[in-house]
Amino acid sequence: MFNFGNIIAEYSRYTGTGIFMVLFFVCLVVIAISDKNYSNRTVLLFGSLFTLILIFFPGMYYLYTRFVDVNTYWRMWWLVPMGIGLAYVGTNLIKDHRITGFLLAFFIFILGGRLVYTSNPFFGKAANPYKIDGTVMSLCDYLDEVEEDDIVVAVAPELLTIVRQYDPYLYMPYGREQLDINWGNNWGYSNKFYEVMCDDNVDFSKLREQCGAFDTKYLIINNLKTYINSPEEYGFKYHVTMGNYDIYSYEGY
Amino acid sequence: MNLLESFQSIVFFTLWLVFVPLFSGVLLVSVVEKKHKRPSSIYLAGWLLMISVFQLVGTFCVLTGMTLTDVSDYFSIIMFCFSIAGFLLVVFGMVNRTFYENYSFHNIKNISIANRLTWLFFMILLGWQVFMAYYFNTPNGDDAYYLSVANMADKLDELYIRSPYIGYLEGLHLRHALSQFPIFYAFLARGSHQHVAIIAHSVMPPVLVIVTYLIYYKVASALFDDDESKVPIFMVLISGVQIFGASSEYASEVFFLTRTWQGKSMIANIAIPASILLMLRISKRTQRSETGVKYYDNRWMGYCFLLGLCNLVGGFASSLGLLLLAMYEAIVILTISVRNKRLGVLIGGILANIPSAVYTLIYLFGGTR
Known part of the structure; x- marks a missing residue:
């Protein structure tokens, strides 16, 4: 319950490799020593100090992880006005020497910080205003055109987070919660159909079994995988290839 | 999409993202300022009001099993009433020739060369x-939940009754169903005839970046x-912190510029800074001089009301937002109350968190329905 090490671990997790939080603590000292503005001290200095005490208080950690969420205590650090504190003290320090001050700040940002856009490994130019893979959109549009009834489709694992962002009319036998299981979060069950779809070898005999179990008609399969048997032999009909994905429908019902 | 539909979209966005906040904000700002109201304050207050109203209307509709059509109808009527009232107030001011007494505009002629260049530098950073x-x-897997919810609200007219991951009917999960920002995106999508993904990924991020920096501008003006x-x-400087603040994937700066459209980012970069702004104003308005005489009048209570709206904005973004804001405000409001020797501030802070308390009770006792 009073494992202070976990709180330090959360602090390290949040602050990562940057020095901004350390600079913020320095800013608090600067405000304490030299800032005369009463209300600014009240909110920035005393407010931040008491917030930090709360965040590092083991009882708070226990209550949060027990009743709110065991994995998100790092969000408490959002309550610390780091950016405002840094900018406030920085402004007071450089107000009479702007050019030098901005240059110094720039070097601190470059050396002590990290460009936010590099934090996302999938950062790139948007292909369209939807910012959704065009191939996925085409796959969904195709299914909407060929099928009038409710569409149940099992998709390749890498498409799980994308398909229903674009098309709410597609039902799926498994969803993104399967990825969470693989990340270590226990949502209660692991879906057999998902496990079969994750296999690098595409086995249509197993897929036939899962389609029947989950009442699924369509499959979107990554065609870079190895097909170890013929889809037609097991009652699947080929529809179309878009990008690296093939669409099949199970006709054996 | 043809030219007419594009024009309709632009008109819709201009109406709901510019004029409705601007004119509805006129009423709200009059709560705290009688004279010299700045357009920036009015616009921000209008956003607080608009989001708060949507949060309340959306929550009511979700809990009573209504549809996005109902949300859109009630919300539009309420906001149009506020906006028209605000518009009439402005017109009344013009007719009575009290317009320039009631509203204050920046006089850019009096700004020094150094300040103009610094503002230009900031505008370049903001524009970038x-x-x-x-x-x-900057794709993120959490969109599998939020955008799917928004999509179902828009296309199926259903609010939180289906699993966003697989599409089948399920019970109402109050942890997520009490926050209405996906439904707000669905409202914008339906009205503008755009897909929710375009709203979330292309329309809202630039808007939210600008709103966030407007809040920081007001924070700076207060400080x-x-x-x-x-x-x-x-x-x-704060632009620099935001751009280079990716010390870890959990930093609020990362959420601000790479997950702008998500509720978690709204908590960290809109609701919490807005709360800081309002508490700064409360502190300054209740501060006592060395002789013990208070500086300002009782309009600080209007800021407490705005703080209550800010808490609703936190709830709009995420149910966790209510908890985080309540904890933070408890600390800072108590500090202000003690240092300024004003018990009323503490009472005002408690009243401002009544919405948070109500939502917490709904969450705790509502269960899965």
Whole structure:
């Protein structure tokens, strides 16, 4: 319950490799020593100090992880006005020497910080205003055109987070919660159909079994995988290839 | 999409993202300021009001099993009433020739060369961030939940009754169903005839970046109320912190510029800074001089009301937002109350968190329905 090490671990997790939080603590000292503005001290200095005490208080950690969420205590650090504190003290320090001050700040940002856009490994130019893979959109549009009834489709694992962002009319036998299981979060069950779809070898005999179990008609399969048997032999009909994905429908019902 | 539909979309966005907040904000700001109201304050207050109203209307409709059509109808009627009232107030001011007494506009002629250049530097940084928010893609798996919910609300007219991951009917999960920002995206999508993904990924990020920096501008104005020339310096520095603040994937700065459209980012970069702004104003309005005489009048209570709206904005973003804001405000409001020797501030802070308390009770006792 009073494992202070976990709180330090959360602090390290949040602050990562940057020095901004350390600079913020320095800013608090600067405000304490030299800032005369009463209300600014009240909110920035005393407010931040008491917030930090709360965040590092083991009882708070226990209550949060027990009743709110065991994995998100790092969000408490959002309550610390780091950016405002840094900018406030920085402004007071450089107000009479702007050019030098901005240059110094720039070097601190470059050396002590990290460009936010590099934090996302999938950062790139948007292909369209939807910012959704065009191939996925085409796959969904195709299914909407060929099928009038409710569409149940099992998709390749890498498409799980994308398909229903674009098309709410597609039902799926498994969803993104399967990825969470693989990340270590226990949502209660692991879906057999998902496990079969994750296999690098595409086995249509197993897929036939899962389609029947989950009442699924369509499959979107990554065609870079190895097909170890013929889809037609097991009652699947080929529809179309878009990008690296093939669409099949199970006709054996 | 043809030219007429594009024009309709632009008109819709201009109406709901510019004029409705602007005119509805006129009413709200009159709660705290009778004279010299700044357009920036009015616009921000209007956003607080608009989001708060949507949160309340949306929550009511979700809990009573209504549809997005109902949400849109009630919300539109309420906001149009506020906006028309605000518009009439402005017109009344013009007719009575009290317009320039009631509203204050920045006099850019009196700004020094150094400040103009610093403002220009900030505008370049802001413009770059807005461009990046629109032109580049920073995908995130959490959209599988939020955008799916928004999509179902728009296309199926259903509010939180289906699993966003697989589409089948399920019970109402109050942890997520009490926050209405996906439904707000669905409202914008339906009205503008755009897909929710376009709203979330291309329309809202630039808008939210601008709104966030507007909040920081007001924070700077509050912090440096004795010297306005420091404000542009603050804006440049905070831009730098936001752009280079990716010390870890959990930093609020990362959420601000790469997950702008998500509720978690709204908590960290809109609701919490807005709360800081309002508490700064409360502190300054209740501060006592060395002789014990209070500086200002009782309009600080209006800021407490705005703080209550800010808490609703936190709830709009995420149910966790209510908890985080309540904890933070408890600390800071108590500090202000003690240092300024004003018990009323503490009472005002408690009243401002009544919405948070109500939502918490709904969450705790509502269960899965």
